[in-house]
Amino acid sequence: MDALTPAEQRELEGRMQKKQMKEFMNMYSNLVQRCFDDCINGFESKSLTSREESCVMRCVDKHMKGSQRLGDRFQEQNAAMAASGGLSGR
Amino acid sequence: MDALTPAEQRELEGRMQKKQMKEFMNMYSNLVQRCFDDCINGFESKSLTSREESCVMRCVDKHMKGSQRLGDRFQEQNAAMAASGGLSGR
Amino acid sequence: MDALTPAEQRELEGRMQKKQMKEFMNMYSNLVQRCFDDCINGFESKSLTSREESCVMRCVDKHMKGSQRLGDRFQEQNAAMAASGGLSGR
Amino acid sequence: MSFLFGGRPQISSEQKIAQAEAEIDMVSDMYTRLVQSCSKKCIDNSYREADLNKGESVCLDRCVAKFFEVNVKVSEKMQGEAQNKSGGMFNM
């Protein structure tokens, strides 16, 4: 792919900022839904039990650590692939 | 968050109209897929059996009532949360 | 629905091109995820086993043939429905 | 789906295009969902062979027909509902 000029680069970065916001919100919502689905299974009352609440807390913790780790590995692999001229071809 | 001026309010409403259309279509498609997945399980013929058809009808009915109910509760909770200054902060 | 003028038609086609690209990429990603989910189940090593690799190859083949077939049937049904004035009404 | 897209009088060029765009989006979304649902119901996920076998092929064909029929039924039902009560179930 041809390199972008600095002006094109700036335009691209502008467009990316909006997307990052969206992606962050999407990840946040995924986390809420995932931990709700995995931890909440009884509907005898309308408040969380203490057991459910601590499950949610551990769930959030674990998945944040998980995506941190996955993100690190993903970037390493992506960098390695770019260096070897992998998927993005040429 | 700062209040919007009337002009900004109108611009926002314009953008929202397109989204509402999209959301309605998305909900419609969800309903078709959900009731298809839950009610259709045999492929001995290419037409719906009467049993499948009535399952689909009840499925649509039940989920429309369900989302009506969920929407009502959602708005109540959202209003209560806004009143108490909850998630949207301040 | 009213027919579009040639100019409107061109504008619509322009908008569609971007979407087709997106849809193709989405289908590609679906295929990767689907075949990964169905074929990869052990994490004793960081490389694919030969068994996993051939499962992925057959999975891609089968799903490409499957979507080809589904696409053909879909277009037939859609054409039949348009001819009979079906869902799009009028 | 005339109940979704039908009948506003005197619309502008932009609205006409947006309406056509929405119809295409709807069809394309239906196709995506049909591929998901029918692949799941008809294709054996052990992938012992690369070709669709006879059973899978026939299942896919019938699955498309049934998916369309469900779509028609749901659409008719919702048009009926929309006529009975104005206002509607899907307002948020």
Add this chain to the structure above:
Amino acid sequence: MSFLFGGRPQISSEQKIAQAEAEIDMVSDMYTRLVQSCSKKCIDNSYREADLNKGESVCLDRCVAKFFEVNVKVSEKMQGEAQNKSGGMFNM
């Protein structure tokens, strides 16, 4: 969710609108997910009857309350994390 949308000083009109839009998108996305999760947990998918029965209705009501509570807990937790370390877990 003030930690998501809060407090940039001196923003333009376009930014104000975009921010309001983002909040609405967020609420609407939450509603979509709530419908998915609560329907799955509360509605019996054999569809023997077209009406919500008593058990399903009560379950749906409580499900909304619990979903909101989880949302609040997760939001509070992440605000806490965001204050402890600047930088953040979700950078890609």
Add this chain to the structure above:
Amino acid sequence: MSFLFGGRPQISSEQKIAQAEAEIDMVSDMYTRLVQSCSKKCIDNSYREADLNKGESVCLDRCVAKFFEVNVKVSEKMQGEAQNKSGGMFNM
């Protein structure tokens, strides 16, 4: 993925930006799917502890490597197909 994005000659500035945008979207979509798939395969959903244990951590690392390898295999296969027949399987 040069078969997706490669080689149109003489493109405008807008096209160059759109192409770069599409590549970023593709990478970001891959990351989202990888998080879904690898979390499901590696993280025990009873959440008895807040930390990743050794087994989960190793599983996540290997899962990323395998996900990339599958991505490469599928991409190579489709480039091969695309060269054999012009026209293509994914036209709708």
